[in-house]
Amino acid sequence: MSGLTRAWSAARTLVCELRERHSDPSMPAEWRFPGECPVWCAGDHRCTARGNNPAGEHRSKTALYRTGYGTISLIAVQDAIGRRRVEVGAAVDLDPQYAVDTSRTFLPAIDLVIRAILAGQPGRVVPTPKRARQVRR
Secondary structure (H helix, E strand, O other): OOHHHHHHHHHHHHHHHHHHHOOOOOOOOOOOOOOOOOOOEOOOOOOOOOOOOOOOEEEEOOEEEEOOOEEEEEEEEEEOOOOEEEEEEEEEOOOOOOHHHHHHHHHHHHHHHHHHHHHOOOOOOOOOOOOOOOOOO
């Protein structure tokens, strides 16, 4: 079994465990029709969908999760025609001695975990990861 296959299997197992233990009621469970703000929408300057703006988006307040290594942030977004997504960010404190090597592993590792989360959705087909390609430097 290759290293990537083992990592993929471990990521899927991790996601299953997290789903069982940590369902967060603050995440948007209810999405509403375009034109009216969903319950989770911040409804302030972050929401550009008010006034039936065809290019607008409903945006939640930023959910912050403080960890021992930094901060993870998540914003729920729904555009004017109902497409949904989340924007995830991370600020990670790095040891200067290992910063370059550590930072190289972030994107493939994050991609692996996101794929594992999406693969757990019924009816969702997510390809098993192969070698990631860098889009830009």
